[in-house]
Amino acid sequence: MFENVRLSLQGILSHKIRSFLTMLGIIIGIAAIIAIVSIIEGTKETIKKNLIGAGNNTVQIRLMQGDYAYEPGYMQGGENVRVIADSYKDRIKALDEVERCTLYRQREYVDNFYYKNKSLQGITLLGIDADYLETAGLDVAQGVAFSEKQHKEFTKVALIDENVARSTFDGEDPVGKIIDISGEPFTVVGVVTKRSGFEPTINSVEDYYTYNKTSGGQVLIPTEDWSICFQYDEPQHCIIQAKNTDSMTTAGKKAADILNENVRVNTASSETEDSAEAAAEFAMMKLEYKSESLLEQAKALQDLSQSTNKMLIWIASISLLVGGIGVMNIMLVSVTERTREIGLKKALGARKRTILSQFLTEASVLTSIGGLIGVLTGIGLASIIANLLETPVAISGKAVAISVAFSIVVGIVFGLLPSIKASNLNPIDALRYE
Amino acid sequence: MVFDLKGIYKDYMQGKDPVPVLKDITLSVDEGEYVAIMGPSGSGKSTLMNIIGCLDKQTSGDFTFDGTDVMQCTDRQLSEIRNAKIGFVFQNFNLLPRQSALENVELPLLYAGVPKKQRRERAIEALKRVGLEDRMDFKPTQLSGGQKQRVAIARAIVNKPRLLLADEPTGALDTKSGDQVMELFKELNEEGATIVMITHEPDIAKCAKRIMYIRDGQIYTGAFNTRAAQAEKEAQAAETKQEGTEQA
Numbered sequence: 001m002f003e004n005v006r007l008s009l010q011g012i013l014s015h016k017i018r019s020f021l022t023m024l025g026i027i028i029g030i031a032a033i034i035a036i037v038s039i040i041e042g043t044k045e046t047i048k049k050n051l052i053g054a055g056n057n058t059v060q061i062r063l064m065q066g067d068y069a070y071e072p073g074y075m076q077g078g079e080n081v082r083v084i085a086d087s088y089k090d091r092i093k094a095l096d097e098v099e100r101c102t103l104y105r106q107r108e109y110v111d112n113f114y115y116k117n118k119s120l121q122g123i124t125l126l127g128i129d130a131d132y133l134e135t136a137g138l139d140v141a142q143g144v145a146f147s148e149k150q151h152k153e154f155t156k157v158a159l160i161d162e163n164v165a166r167s168t169f170d171g172e173d174p175v176g177k178i179i180d181i182s183g184e185p186f187t188v189v190g191v192v193t194k195r196s197g198f199e200p201t202i203n204s205v206e207d208y209y210t211y212n213k214t215s216g217g218q219v220l221i222p223t224e225d226w227s228i229c230f231q232y233d234e235p236q237h238c239i240i241q242a243k244n245t246d247s248m249t250t251a252g253k254k255a256a257d258i259l260n261e262n263v264r265v266n267t268a269s270s271e272t273e274d275s276a277e278a279a280a281e282f283a284m285m286k287l288e289y290k291s292e293s294l295l296e297q298a299k300a301l302q303d304l305s306q307s308t309n310k311m312l313i314w315i316a317s318i319s320l321l322v323g324g325i326g327v328m329n330i331m332l333v334s335v336t337e338r339t340r341e342i343g344l345k346k347a348l349g350a351r352k353r354t355i356l357s358q359f360l361t362e363a364s365v366l367t368s369i370g371g372l373i374g375v376l377t378g379i380g381l382a383s384i385i386a387n388l389l390e391t392p393v394a395i396s397g398k399a400v401a402i403s404v405a406f407s408i409v410v411g412i413v414f415g416l417l418p419s420i421k422a423s424n425l426n427p428i429d430a431l432r433y434e
Numbered sequence: 435m436v437f438d439l440k441g442i443y444k445d446y447m448q449g450k451d452p453v454p455v456l457k458d459i460t461l462s463v464d465e466g467e468y469v470a471i472m473g474p475s476g477s478g479k480s481t482l483m484n485i486i487g488c489l490d491k492q493t494s495g496d497f498t499f500d501g502t503d504v505m506q507c508t509d510r511q512l513s514e515i516r517n518a519k520i521g522f523v524f525q526n527f528n529l530l531p532r533q534s535a536l537e538n539v540e541l542p543l544l545y546a547g548v549p550k551k552q553r554r555e556r557a558i559e560a561l562k563r564v565g566l567e568d569r570m571d572f573k574p575t576q577l578s579g580g581q582k583q584r585v586a587i588a589r590a591i592v593n594k595p596r597l598l599l600a601d602e603p604t605g606a607l608d609t610k611s612g613d614q615v616m617e618l619f620k621e622l623n624e625e626g627a628t629i630v631m632i633t634h635e636p637d638i639a640k641c642a643k644r645i646m647y648i649r650d651g652q653i654y655t656g657a658f659n660t661r662a663a664q665a666e667k668e669a670q671a672a673e674t675k676q677e678g679t680e681q682a
Contacts, residue, residue, distance in 0.1 A: 003544065010532055344528040347489060348589075349517020349545040351510055427489045431528070 004361040012366055022330040023370030025323020026410060030371050030403045032316035034378025034395075039385060040309045041394035057099075057245055058135065059252035060292040061238040061259060069106075070235070070287060082262055083233045091258050092240060097251035099243050102131040103236040105226050113219070114180035115168050122216025123164065125181065127223035127236075133192065135239050143175040143190025151222045158186040163217030165191050179219070182229040186221060235262075238289070252291025259289035320406070323370070324414040331363050331418035335425075342422050343430025356423040363415025364408045371407025375400050435498075436597050436628050437486060438462040442495035444481055444651075455481045456492070457651045463597075463630060468623040470642035471632045478651040480601065483632050487520055487599050488512045500596050517545050521590030525602035527582040529574040535561065535585045536570040542593045560588040564618060580611025587618060591627070598622065600631040604638050616641045 012019040063070040084103055092101045105127035113120045132138070133145055140159070150157050158179060165174050174188045227233050238259060242251040335342070342355060379395055386393040442459040445452035455478045463469055473479040484490035485497060488504055497504045500519055507515065516522075521542075529538045539557040548556070561567050564584040574582055583603060590598055600619070604612035620641060623629050631642060639645050647654045 014532055340528065341530060344524075344530075345541070345545075346513070347487070347516060347522050348542045349513050351513045351545070354545060428484050431489075431524070 004358050005365055007358070008362040008365040011362060012369065018330065019366060019369075022327055022366060023323075023373065025319065025326040026367050026370030026407050027323075027374040027377060029316055029320030029323050030374025030407055031377035031381055032319060033313055033403055034375050034399060035381040035385065036309055036312045036316060037399040038379065038382035038393040038395050039391065040306060041396050041399075042382075042386065042392040044306075045394050046392055057242045057248055058137065059240050059242060059248050059255070061240065061252060061256050061289050062292060063235055063237055063259075063263075063287060064290045065287050069237075082235065084236050084238070084259065084262055088258055088262060089238075092238070092255045095251060095254050097242050097247040098240050098255065100131060100135040100241040101255070102129055102135040102239050103223070104128045104132055104239070105223055105234050105236050107230075109216075110181070110219075112180075112182050115177070118168070120164075120168060120216070124216065124218045125229075126218055126220045127226040128220050129223050132220070132239075135241050137195040138192040139195050140190045141193045142173070143188070145190060146222050151224055154224050154228065155222070156184055156186045156225060156228065157189045157222065159190045159192050159220040160188055161192050161218040161220075164219060165217075167217060181219070181221070184228055186225075192218075192220065249291075256289045256291045263287050263289065320410060324367075324410040327363060327367055327411060328414040328417060331359065331415055332421065334362075335359065335418045335422040338422075339425060339430045339433040342425050343427045343433065346425070346427035347431060352423040355425075356419045359419035359422045360412055360415050363419065364411030367407045367411030367414075368404060371404045374407070375403055378403075436463050436465055436467075437497070437499045439486070440496040442482075442485065442492045442497060444478075444485065444490075445493045455651050456485075459495070459648075459651075459653060461646065461653065463628060465596075465628055466623070466626055468619070468629045468641075468643040469631070470639040470645045471630065471648055472634060472636070472639045472645060473648035473654075474634060477648050479632050479634075479648050481651075482648065483599065483601055483630075486597075486630060487522060488515050513545075517542055518593060519596040521593060521595040521598045523583070523586050523590050523598065523600040523603045525605040527574070527579075527586045527606070529582055529585060529589075531574050534571050534573055535566060535577065535588075538574070538585055539589045539592050542589060546593065556592055557588070560592040561585070563591065564588045578611070579607050580614055583607060583611070583615050584618065587615070587622075591622065596628065598627050598629045600629065602633055603631060604633070604635070612638070 089101055089103055092098055106124065108124045109121070110123045110125045111119075111121070113123045113125075126132075128146075130146070130148065130151060133140070138161075141162070142165075143159075145159070146155075146157055149155070158181070160168070160174060160179075168174070168179075169177065174191060177188045178185045179188060180186075221229075223236070238255060240251055240255050242248040345355060382393040382395070385391075439459055439461045442456055443454065444456040445454050447453070459482060471479050471482060481490070485492050486499075488499060488507075491505060499515060502511075502515065504512070504515070529535075530541070533541075536554070536557050539560055540553045543553040543556060558567065558570065561570055564587050566581060566584055566588065569577060569581060569585075572581075574585070577585065583606075587603075590600075598619075603615055603619070607615065616638060619629055619631070623643075629642070631638070633639050
């Protein structure tokens with residue numbers, strides 16, 4: 001076997017140009033496949049990173065009314081939803097896939113927000129529990145986080161994010177300042193920033209709106225203080241951090257299921273009006289916890305790019321097929337050329353099997369070298385394309401291994417016919433062949 | 435006895451009609467014999483060699499090689515006989531051009547499944563026997579015709595075969611190299627090798643201990659001597675004539 005490989009290499013090297021031309025089809029086919037796969041993988045990684053943020057793995061589970069986030073300020077039906085008790089949070093935390101869990105309340109565009117007679121617009125107010133900062137990936141850049149005592153004792157304290165710090169305090173140190181939320185004075189104790197690892201890549205305006213809905217900035221107060229500002233406790237939203245990226249979807253769904261046990265479904269209206277319209281209306285009004293599955297969106301996008309690229313792989317495979325036929329052609333020529341050699345070997349006692357394996361080895365050594373060159377060319381091509389299009393590429397080890405294995409298979413399949421022809425040569429005719 | 439041919443017939447099909455090439459050939463060769471088979475081209479001597487070399491099968495008749503009935507052998511068994519019991523020497527050497535002399539000599543051992551180290555040792559030994567130990571790493575293109583044929587002989591004897599079968603071994607060589615090859619054959623025969631040689635040159639055939647003449651596919655005992663004698667006479671006449679012209 002080793003001897004055969006050595007002899008094949010010798011043969012290939014002694015016909016350099018012919019061998020190269022024979023391999024060309026395989027090289028082009030494999031290079032195209034590697035380049036395409038690398039670009040697909042690169043695009044997939046980008047999509048994933050953009051949508052879910054590298055190393056983050058957090059899933060938002062928001063209370064939705066129809067297609068929109070439930071906001072007690074604007075919407076009806078709030079009486080159907082109860083506040084989530086801590087026991088639910090403990091159950092979510094106990095899930096295998098869940099690392100951390102936090103419950104929070106949220107109101108967007110809070111209008112009665114003042115600092116020294118200055119009204120602030122577009123502020124998002126969050127009522128947070130002790131787990132929020134860690135789960136949502138916020139760091140306290142200035143000042144301190146809320147203490148346990150401040151949570152328990154309804155202390156009127158607030159954390160602000162950098163946007164608010166910039167727009168409201170304009171260079172002043174915000175720590176220790178008093179802000180007015182719904183007529184109640186809150187002391188700013190710190191400024192929070194998003195941890196860099198939690199920052200998704202922003203490539204477009206759409207991305208910007210996805211991640212920065214709260215362009216006016218965020219103000220965080222202890223969730224216990226919610227009733228001070230808004231007179232009653234509102235149902236919370238939830239953020240969980242999954243143990244790893246792949247379990248995000250499952251973790252989100254499981255957590256949403258637990259939270260939905262808490263939602264009382266209003267069935268009264270659907271019974272009386274039995275029409276599609278009513279059903280649609282009911283669906284619109286339906287309150288439900290839904291995990292915001294970015295991973296699923298990412299997968300959907302990935303699938304889309306993958307299906308277009310699958311077509312390209314098919315086209316590349318055709319090139320590989322043509323390459324294989326080229327190999328077969330040259331091998332047939334080679335068998336004819338070496339008729340005397342085959343005859344001699346048979347006269348010296350080489351069996352059919354020996355001749356067969358010699359030619360098969362030669363064909364597969366030829367195509368696997370072609371495959372290797374193709375892989376290198378493909379990697380080169382992919383990085384050139386990556387530079388031109390400014391998209392990242394991910395060289396997939398799996399694709400490389402499959403390509404090389406596949407090129408060996410091409411060698412065996414297309415080398416079979418010439419090899420059988422060689423092994424069936426009659427030694428007398430072969431020896432006399434001129 | 436090395437091999438025994440009894441009433442061998444061989445037909446080739448030309449279209450639908452069988453054309454007889456060998457007719458009732460009977461020949462047996464014992465150990466240590468040195469036989470030359472002579473005949474003009476088209477006489478069937480190559481066909482006879484192919485049958486003796488187990489490269490082809492007779493149409494009818496009995497052929498026993500070293501106690502084995504060749505007619506009953508499978509393709510694979512024939513390969514084994516050729517590999518282990520027959521050493522071939524061809525007119526145009528048939529060396530693998532890209533391999534060194536040593537690798538060429540190793541080839542039959544490779545097919546016999548001899549381990550690498552032993553293969554090398556035995557090949558070197560065979561090359562020493564033909565006096566080419568200093569040319570082991572040369573490629574056939576770097577060797578002269580006589581050297582190539584000696585490499586081929588080394589390859590033929592490396593397996594210590596029962597029979598050395600040579601087909602026009604001097605056909606592609608000049609007289610001097612041809613003589614060297616014949617000298618080598620003679621020595622090998624004296625060492626105990628059984629040799630069957632096919633040739634159409636009377637001078638070469640004379641080196642053998644026993645000469646067999648074949649014509650039109652038949653063994654031709656009686657007339658052979660006259661013909662050989664005639665050839666000899668002609669050769670002598672030519673020589674004297676040449677001497678005469680030289681003297682003149």
